Amino acid sequence: MTLARPRPAQMMRPSDLLIPTPAGLWCPPADIYIDPVQPVARALITHGHSDHARAGHGAVLATRATLAIMALRYGEGFTGQRQEAVPGEAIRIGDVDFSFVPAGHVLGSAQIVVETAGLRIVVSGDYKRERDPTCAGFEPVRCDIFITEATFGLPVFRHPPAHSEVGKLLESVRVFPERTHIVGAYSLGKAQRVMALIREAGYERPLYIHGAMEKLTEFYLSEGAVLGDVRKVATVDRKAVGRKTFGGEIVICPPSAIQDLWARKFPDPVTSFASGWMRIRARARQKGVELPLIISDHADWDDLQATIRETGAGEIWVTHGEAEALVHWCGTVGLKAKPLHLVGYGDEGEADAAGEGDDAAAV
């Protein structure tokens, strides 16, 4: 997208516009924080994953969908005040303009463009470049400084096309028609994306979900996601029809539930897990995953590099993930780069990481 660029004589120094602090990225001239991990007076939130979107701020500025997701997860009182950011429309706070641009990560996810006095910094939050039928696609924004995540910032992480991974799942369902396929997927974004991809592949049977993902899935449906017939596992009376009820069916649950007692209720299940981490075979084995699906909502190594180049930024700041490797790569192609060492951000694909606690508790 194109945004008009002011060119005043005096340019603000980047290190005065955004400063990493223990509470999160702070913008002193506007006195706001982006994705703060501690309660602050005024927060701008990139997306609804619980390590980026926390409750208890005085005021929150975010996209309509992100505000709705936060209210679903934390209750209507998740913040003192809320303000909706309309994609593409700048909001001035102090002398700084902020605009929200789609990040392609989950429904409502946005990059935040921070601009003042001829300096433009893009805070990308979490993002991916692969098409996702359940959210708006990432839009590169030309900028002076690009702030990127690096969850999968190592050459080993190259994600195959998600539809081919879903093809493996459907092939397994065909080969094992008696067995229940239990697919671990994060409750916000991944679960709904996997269901949409299953539908795009032509699968028409009902899809069953764990109760923890019911509210978010209903929200996706209300926002137009094409997920077909989705049923909550608990609403099906298994006693009445016997333990074979879910044989041959696909059940989606939070990653933490795969190894739970909950999963043992199904007859001879095939356990599956949709995550970028499934590229690492040892990790799949360690989690007892029989059918690993490499489906990620984060950019892989190639897409991180392609995105950095597309922004035209001369300087790259890396927030979380494999920061050192990406910073090193930037150096090899002549880009200035540094890790920000922000703390408090986990990876929502990981069962044990921040953000899964609320899934596990919500059964």
Ligand SMILES: [Zn+2]
């Ligand atoms: Zn995220």
Ligand SMILES: [Zn+2]
């Ligand atoms: Zn993140």
